Amino acid sequence: MTAAKNFAITWGMVIDVDKCTGCGACMVACQAENNIAPATDASDKLKALNWLVVYELANKKPFPEHDVAYLPRPCQQCGNPPCVSVCPVTATDKNEEGGIVSQVTPRCIGCRYCMAACPFHARYFNWFDPVWPKGMEKTLTPDVSVRPRGVVEKCTFCHHRWMAAKDKAIVEGRNPNELADGEYVPACAQMCPNGAIVFGDLKNSDHAIYQILRAASAKGIAFQLLSRTHKKDRRPNPEPQVYYLSRRKWVRDLASFRLPKTRD
Amino acid sequence: MGLSRRGFLALAAGAVAGALASPIVWKTLDDVTIWTQNWPWIPRLKPGENTFLATTTKMCPSSAGTIVRIVGGRPVTIAGNPEHPLGSNGVTALAGAEVQMLYSPSRVKTPLKRMPDGNFQSISWDEAITLLAGHLKNASRTKDSLLCISGDQHGVTANELLSACAGACGSSRFFLMPGExxxxxxxxxxxxxxxxxxxxxxxxxxxxxxxxxxxxxxxxxxxxxxxxxxxxxxxxxxxxxxxxxxxxxxxxxxxxxxxxxxxxxxxxxxxxxxxxxxxxxxxxxxxxxxxxxxxxxxxxxxxxxxxxxxxxxxxxxxxxxxxxxxxxxxxxxxxxxxxxxxxxxxxxxxxxxxxxxxxxxxxxxxxxPWPATLLEHALPRARQLENDLCAELAAIAAGKSPTPNLALIYDANPVYALPDKHKLLKAYASIPFKACITPLMTETAMASDLVLPLPMGLERLDDVCNPYGCGKNVYSLCVPVLPAPLTDARPLDAILSATLAQAQIALPNFADQEAALTGTKPFTIRSLIAARAQKMHAKEQELLKGAAHTDETLAPVSLRFATDILQKAIKPLIQSAASETVRIAPMTRMALGTPDTAIPPFGVKLIRASELKGTELFALVNSNTAARLGLTPGCRVRLCADSGASLELGVNIYDGVMDNAIAVPNGYGHTAFDAFSRGKGRNLADLYSVAVQEGLGSEWKVAGLRLERA
Missing domain, CATH: 3.40.228.10 (Dimethylsulfoxide Reductase, domain 2)
Structure with a gap:
């Protein structure tokens, strides 16, 4: 596995699991912002299409020691994305400043190799035509093309919002690569009523996310999904650009997906 | 000359080889692939000028300030308004879906009249107003013959219009839907x-x-x-x-x-x-x-x-x-x-x-302090809250209160939301004529004789005044984000004033001279808002731009513990706590909407796998309770109450439920609305009954709950 790609701007997310109550406002915001069609029955979670899912985590202890947490899961925008290397048509790539893993749906042939490769189940296949109730197509935003059936799609960190923020900076005569904190925020981060999702440039010390992540890492409460937990861990590390915070150890342990100790 | 077997095989092989060598087969296959992959309909994005309009959510009980993004005149998305005292950058999962709900398949598009065969027929507004006016005039001849039910928990103007209308018809039977x-x-x-x-x-x-x-x-x-x-x-x-x-x-x-x-x-x-x-x-x-x-x-x-x-x-x-x-x-x-x-x-x-x-x-x-009452005949807010709908319907069912001749339901869904279905709904059903003013085809609309389309919260001028829970006085407006409703809907003031005029009942006037200074036509939402703004020293133009008026004035109070009343009130709670071996624990989520909205299209994907599978709703119990009751994941149970009500549900194990509690998700079991909510799961309210305690109002409870294997 090669090293993670390096970018001067690295858009990232810090999700404070301890502040999330699993209300799903982020999922609704994502659907509206990215023109994701509603479904009349989404109880079959294998067929339901979401760019962002809020998972319910439990510490697996019986009542009254039971504890619960909610974990919103957008595309992790891996520094070393397993989906990119398997795409036969380069429909998904990580080659743009900002480090967002692209998804070019007109180029996608629907082979779903990327879905198999993604360890986070963050990619979704359009099994069906997207259908909006009559008239509801008028609420489609002009920012994100509607995808046909037969292609894979995923969270783009609301990439169009970045484009809009850059355009605005250019019009105002500012450097589009030096956006201020909060100028570009994905819909889920904006809409979280608990302020559980912080978004910004992981490498820009003027952005709140930079300080939050440093402070939390120093305390050992920041983690990435599927992160390596010890040096002997040989599993590939996708190095996500999405970080989570939790003061609860069981949440961190669950996210690291540490395997039981085996004989070396 | 006959064709030999060998010759036939050679010809067939040649034909196949020839066909495969020609482009016909491949082109046909290619066309089949393309045409079967084509969409029946391709939505095309429509760019346009971006504008943002601040308002207050009416559909969501959070009463939060929101900002609607409008592209080329079309509202597309909604976000929170951090400038609003009840808002922040975010909104709830329900308010986040408010724009899409404008196009809900359940919208009532025109006035509907129930025909003798039980079906609805679309009628004109003139016919609808004439029909309602006839019944209103009839009801006004007998005191308290009109029953008004409002689902607007947080507004003040709509409730004032309705209760003033009821008062003008000689009725003080104005009720809000039960809430906190x-x-x-x-x-x-x-x-x-x-x-x-x-x-x-x-x-x-x-x-x-x-x-x-x-x-x-x-x-x-x-x-x-x-x-x-x-x-x-x-x-x-x-x-x-x-x-x-x-x-x-x-x-x-x-x-x-x-x-x-x-x-x-x-x-x-x-x-x-x-x-x-x-x-x-x-x-x-x-x-x-x-x-x-x-x-x-x-x-x-x-x-x-x-x-x-x-x-x-x-x-x-x-x-x-x-x-x-x-x-x-x-x-x-x-x-x-x-x-x-x-x-x-x-x-x-x-x-x-x-x-x-x-x-x-x-x-x-x-x-x-309670908001001022501006219209004559209108019940003051405190009196509106004293009126207890469940107690009133229970009294009608018991014959202790006369059955009204006309029920006027405003933006409420009592048929779905009320408990004690066999008693309260029987009383409700006994009302000879029921008119429902609603934006969506709810269970109550389905059970009405006349359905009048109301604009959605984003299509009408309305208000929010001190929603329960806020710590200071807050008044803000819901302003229309579209020039006209998407359906042939009319706002409440237009419906009521036209009906009262046709029924030759005088429109209620302002209650005092001070309020009368603001306008000549008091019986409109706009003039009432203007009068209220003036009374509160709020800037009406700012309110119309989505700003909220706040006031930190508190009512001086001298509280007592009312121990005697509390002692009396607590007695049945203790009795039931001591006798019940299992208890219902409702679980309510905003994402699944309210009784008035049902599950919004964008809420469907938020349904958890542990709650619903297809149309089967699951009750959640912890492992201790499951072991005690002999329940296994996936088994079906029947929850039975002493009232005779029962619910059949699947069972899932979830250790975040306390011992002896049966957690049942709320918000399912709709029989009206659309494919996003109809027929999914069961309605938990069906299991509840109502106990009315003198002076303490009604209380929802599930008495004598027991489990049977279904």
Whole structure:
């Protein structure tokens, strides 16, 4: 596995699991912002299409020691994305400043190799035509093309919002690569009523996310999904650009997906 | 010359080889591939000028300030308005779907009249008004012959118009749908406050939520959640402490400092247990009947409270210590299904706030003055909240109250939401003519004789005034984001004034001269808003731009514990807590909508796999309860109540439910609306019955719950 790609701007997310109550406002915001069609029955979670899912985590202890947490899961925008290397048509790539893993749906042939490769189940296949109730197509935003059936799609960190923020900076005569904190925020981060999702440039010390992540890492409460937990861990590390915070150890342990100790 | 077998095979092979070599087969296959992959319909994005309009959500009970993004005249998305006192950058999962709900397949498009064959027929507005006016005129001949039900919990103007209309027809039977505010207002009144209880969460350092799911459904949720978020810097120890007492460890419980398991319906006992510990610790209140209250609280030592509520004794003691150690604690009480906690529970919570000395203090329990009544004949807000719909329908069912001739339902869905279906709905069904003013085809609309389309919250001018839970006076407007409704809908004032005029009933006037100065036609939403703005010294133009008017004036109160009433009220709660072996624990989520909206299209994907599979709804029990009752994941049970009501559900195991509690998700089981909600699961309200206690109002309960294997 090669090293993670390096970018001067690295858009990232810090999700404070301890502040999330699993209300799903982020999922609704994502659907509206990215023109994701509603479904009349989404109880079959294998067929339901979401760019962002809020998972319910439990510490697996019986009542009254039971504890619960909610974990919103957008595309992790891996520094070393397993989906990119398997795409036969380069429909998904990580080659743009900002480090967002692209998804070019007109180029996608629907082979779903990327879905198999993604360890986070963050990619979704359009099994069906997207259908909006009559008239509801008028609420489609002009920012994100509607995808046909037969292609894979995923969270783009609301990439169009970045484009809009850059355009605005250019019009105002500012450097589009030096956006201020909060100028570009994905819909889920904006809409979280608990302020559980912080978004910004992981490498820009003027952005709140930079300080939050440093402070939390120093305390050992920041983690990435599927992160390596010890040096002997040989599993590939996708190095996500999405970080989570939790003061609860069981949440961190669950996210690291540490395997039981085996004989070396 | 005949064709030999060998020749035939050679010809066939040649034909196949020739066909494969030619482009015909490949081109045909290619075309088939392309055409079968084509969409029947391709939505094309329409660019346009971006504009943003600030308003207040009417569809979501959070009453949060919102900003609607409009592209080329089309509203497309919604976001929070952090400038609004009840808003933040975010909104709830329900308010986030409000724009899409404009195009809900359930919209009522034209007035509908029920025909003799039971089907609805589309009619013109003139016909509809004539029909309603006839019944209204008829009803006005007999006192109290008109029953008005409003689902607008947080507005003031629409309710004033409706109750003034009822008053003009000689009826004082105006009711709001059951909610948290009615028992709270009743509790406050019984304890000596003629004002609306409010909660200044923003400045509290310890928030104790007894049954009130304040981070999901209770009160102005977005305001609550903003206060919660501000007290919890990322990665730092929380600056404020939030404790949640409920039977299920969901939503609010995931993020608060501690979750205290308390069986649904026993919250008042838990609060009295805390009161006992605080009094023992030297806490007192400057109230005349403190001694009596202390004696009542002493009946609830931790061991007894633990036995009755299921709350571990250690957690009860810990909560009392934390309350005592906090500088600005506050106690909230509420129900898990938003039907309103029993008045006794709110009384016990107010008593705790009195003991803690936070009444009308910063960060404490505040009392807000009632909004002014502007129209003649209209019931004052306090009187509106005294009227108890469940008690009234129970009285009609029992023959103690006359059956009205006409029911006028405004933006409410009592047929779905009310409990005690076999009794209350029988009383409701006995009303000879029912007219429903609604934006969506609800269960109530389906059961009505006349359905009148109302504009959605984003299409009409409306208001929000002191939604229950806010700690200071807040008044803001819902402004239309479209030039005209998307259906042939008319606002309430237009419907009522046209109907009253046709029925030759004089339109109610302004109640006082001061209000009359603002306009010549008082019976309109706009003139009432203008008059109210003037009375509040608010800037109407600013209100119309989405700004909220706030006022920190509090009503002076002199509270007493009303121990005698509390003692009487708590008795049935104790009896039921002691006798029930299993109890229902409702789970309500904003994402699944309200009875008036059902599940919004964008809420469907938020349904959890543990709650619903296809159309099967699951009850959640913990492993201990499952073992005790012999339940296994996936088995089906029938929940039966003494009232005869029953629900059949699947079972899933979830250890975030306390022992002996059966958690049932709320918001399912719709029989109207559309494919996004119709026919999914069962309606939990069907299992509830209503108990009416003299002076304390109605209380929802599931008496004598038992489980049978289905």
């Amino acid at each position: 505010i009615q028992p709270a207002a009743r509790a406050a009144r019984l304890m000596g406050a003629d004002a609306q209880p409010g909660y200044d969460l923003e400045k509290s350092d310890y928030v104790l939520m007894i049954g009130a799911n304040a981070l999901e459904t209770w009160g102005p949720v977005i305001r609550n959640r903003r206060a919660f978020a501000e007290g919890r810097p990322h990665g730092e120890p929380p600056a404020t402490t939030w404790t949640y007492c409920s039977a299920t460890q969901v939503s609010s419980a995931a993020a608060v400092n501690s979750w205290v398991p308390v069986a649904a319906g026993t919250e008042a006992v838990f609060a009295l247990g805390l009161a006992h510990l605080l009094i023992k610790n030297g806490y007192a209140a400057n109230a005349p009947d403190i001694a009596g209250f202390a004696a009542l609280a002493a009946e609830f030592p931790p061991q007894r409270v633990s036995a009755l509520t299921g709350a571990p004794e250690a957690l009860l003691r810990k909560t009392a210590v934390e309350l005592a150690a906090s500088a600005q604690p506050i106690v909230l009480a509420g129900s898990q299904n938003n039907s309103g906690a029993p008045a006794a529970t709110v009384m016990a919570a107010i008593a705790l706030n009195m003991l803690l000395g936070v009444v009308n203090k910063e960060g404490g329990l505040t009392f807000l």
